[in-house]
Amino acid sequence: MKPSLLIRGQWGLGDNIFARPIIRACVAKYDVWLETPWPELFEDLPLRFVAAKRNLRTQMRNVARQSPARWSAPPHGIREIRLGYGHAELARGSIVAALERQVAAVGVRLSAPVWDLPALPASPIAAERPxxxxxxxxxxxxxxxxxxxxxxxxxxxxxxxxxxxxxxxxxxxxxxxxxxxxxxxxxxxxxxxxxxxxxxxxxxxxxxxxxxxxxxxxxxxxxxxxxxxxxxxxxxxxxxxxxxxxxxxxxxxxxxxxxxxxxxxxxxxxxxxxxxxxxxxxxxxxxxxxxxxxxxxxxxxxxx
Missing domain, CATH: 3.40.50 (Rossmann fold)
Known part of the structure; x- marks a missing residue:
């Protein structure tokens, strides 16, 4: 049985896309609960989602779009890490490098990371021109x-x-x-x-x-x-x-x-x-x- 891990993810839409290979690597080693306002970006991965609240209009609107069944409560006392970056982290390198250092603290390392997304619907706009x-x-x-x-x-x-x-x-x-x-x-x-x-x-x-x-x-x-x-x-x-x-x-x-x-x-x-x-x-x-x-x-x- 894998050990459990709560990941308190970032809230930016782009940051969550950056984090996909990081989260995928964590899922390979841990039974993951992920706190994110963008569960759609990870719904192809075997993990559970945790709801949270912040005073961020766009993100909270997306949280409100979800079915209550989308969210789970992590076990009490679960090991926890927080993904993010600030000036000190970026002074040392890239966003991705900062996230890699954070998951390295729980023994996770990336091997040949792939930046991708789950299957998406067709474009909501059709046009004769490109x-x-x-x-x-x-x-x-x-x-x-x-x-x-x-x-x-x-x-x-x-x-x-x-x-x-x-x-x-x-x-x-x-x-x-x-x-x-x-x-x-x-x-x-x-x-x-x-x-x-x-x-x-x-x-x-x-x-x-x-x-x-x-x-x-x-x-x-x-x-x-x-x-x-x-x-x-x-x-x-x-x-x-x-x-x-x-x-x-x-x-x-x-x-x-x-x-x-x-x-x-x-x-x-x-x-x-x-x-x-x-x-x-x-x-x-x-x-x-x-x-x-x-x-x-x-x-x-x-x-x-």
Missing amino acids: IALVRPVTVRGEWRNEARNPRPEYVAEIAQQLMQTHHVVVAADLAAGHEWLEGELPPHHQAHLKGEFAVRELLGLVAAADVVVGGVGWIVPASIALGSAAFVILGGHGGHNAPNVITDPRMDLSRIAFATPREFCQCTSLLHRCDKTIQDLPAQWSAFCRRRGLPFSTLAPNAA
Whole structure:
């Protein structure tokens, strides 16, 4: 019989995708109870889920979507670990490396990790043209991090170019006082801005998309796990959000491109006024399109 282990997981959607190979490795050694607001991301693994409460709007809404039968109570006195990372952990390396160190404390080590997701439903959107999923630049009141956001006009420029060749879908979960746009809404054919898609539908949309565009966030691990092409436009806050921090050398990054500012700020301050200028955005976008075989027209040079 395996020993029991309670894992208090992270709450970010992207963080949970990052953690899948970590959780899978733990399941191989332990009888696992996992505290997570995103049980859909682990429902193919033999474990049990633990409900929790935090003052996080999107996560608690997903918890409320679950059947009560989804949740279990862990045994009293069960061994427990908590997954997470902060400045001290990221100063030593990547997000994945931080999680690996934490499970190493209970004798778990990764061997040939695979970043993937359970089977997903078909895309909730069908279109005659290929789908381009665009994440607008937003600010969340719960965790304000304007520093990492790209300049909104860059996302809009790419979306405008894609309007010529793709069916552009903008997706977000806006709510007054909780999460709001930074800048203007990018050009689009469809906009779903009220969290209309449940998480499996949203990820099904990522899987079906010909290209995903936006700033650093859950679209990065989701695109990696699903093998989707993604053009990720960096802003600042590079000490916590540089590509070498948010990815792992064992990931397949062949379909991911990071549009990088001229002077990529390496700060770790959430509200730092980083210089986010990408003078050669047209060249970086064109190179990505050529590499991925995407149709494109030349972007106008953007202002410095």
